[in-house]
Amino acid sequence: MLNTKIIGNKIVKARKETNMSQAQLAELLFISPQAIGKWERGESIPDLITFNRLAEILGVDLNYFSENFQSATSETTSDELSEKQTIELPSEKQEQKPKWNMSLGNWIDADFSGLKNLDEKFGSSNMQRCKFVGSDLSHLILKNNNVDLCDFSKSEIRKSRIQNSNLSNNTFKNGSLNETEFSKSYISGCDFTDTDFTGVILKDGGFEKNIIAESIWNRTSFINTHIADVVFEGKLDDCYFENCKFTKVTFQHSVLNNIFFKNNNLKRVQFIDCQADRITYEFLESGKADISGITLLTQ
Structure with missing residues (x-):
């Protein structure tokens, strides 16, 4: 009691x-x-x-x-x-989560590889050259973080929320970002080679100079995002680009299926040897994109 x-x-x-x-x-x-x-x-x-x-x-x-x-x-x-007002606490036998919290910290050259259940424990922190290789970071919440030169290779970052954070020069190779939401965050110079972006939402931020070779783009949304110096390759399905600013953005050897472009001016977007379904083709044409590098997919 x-x-x-x-x-x-x-x-x-x-x-x-x-x-x-x-x-x-x-x-x-x-x-x-x-x-x-x-x-x-x-x-x-x-x-x-x-x-x-x-x-x-x-x-x-x-x-x-x-x-x-x-x-x-x-x-x-x-x-x-x-x-007095009373409540009942869980019994001592009930399994409890780890009682540790590393928010508001300054972490340099630390190795957190293989960790699980980080949840909100790194909020408002500065992290530089840290390792999170092979970690399960599902449901991670990062708010007001600076993350620089960290390695998240082969990590699961599913259904997480990254808010008001700066992510620069980090490695996310062979990882998963499924259903993660980035809001008001600046992502620059990161390596997303072979990363799964299924269901990812990026809004009100920046996505610039990132390597995205062989990444998976399925139900990915870019909203009010500045996309710059990025090359999209491979297949994109059911993706969404709304009110984005494009600077030196290229779609190369890409198959665009049911891609929504809500932009009035797509002149700065380059399409090289791409294929698109009819609805995507019409969105691009209405946005004044140069569609000379796009052929229609056969039904």
């Missing part, structure tokens, strides 16, 4: 010990700073799922919030005990 005032005191203590502000903690939990304030004043308490995430972020065991770990400064009066 837990007393809301005891919980609040313990959240304050653990947060201050990690030198984290209410705003920083709220950002990592994707809630408002006002909600953190209510917890710390004992006016409300987190739900069980949030308790788990809170323990990970603050670097404490889940049982830290129980009365067994109550500090001498957190003793309650009889009046407080009579008014």
Whole structure:
């Protein structure tokens, strides 16, 4: 059983010990700073799922919030005990996620290869020349990160969210980005050779000077993205280009099937020895693209 005032005191203590502000903690939990304030004043308490995430972020065991770990400064009066609100914590036998968090860090030349379940543990970090080779980074959340010269070869980065981040000169060879969303992120000079972009969304950012040889393009969306110095090759299926800015972009030896181009001016896009279905051909022609390098696919 837990007393809301005891919980609040313990959240304050653990947060201050990690030198984290209410705003920083709220950002990592994707809630408002006002909600953190209510917890710390004992006016409300987190739900069980949030308790788990809170323990990970603050670097404490889940049982830290129980009365067994109550500090001498957190003793309650009889009046407080009579008014307390209680919740049940999971039993000690229940398997818990690792209680570690590496957000807000500066990581240089570190080897994290083979890691799993990173989730949100690297948010707001600077990472340079780090290795994540063969890692399972599914459901990874990176927000406000700088990632430079890191190696993600043969890694699974499925259903992840990369927000407001800079990714420069990284290697993603032979990896998977299935269903990952990049928003307001700048991706430059990266090697995506033989990378699976199925279901990937890139919006409100930049995709420039990247190597994308033998990559898989299926249901990939570029929205409000600046695409520059990139060569698309091979087959593209059900892809989407909306309000993108193109600079030195080439489609070479490509088969374009059901590709949506919502752009008024595609004059800067070059097509060399390409094939396209009728609907894609019409989109390109209406966008004033030079279609001399495109032949229609036979039905």
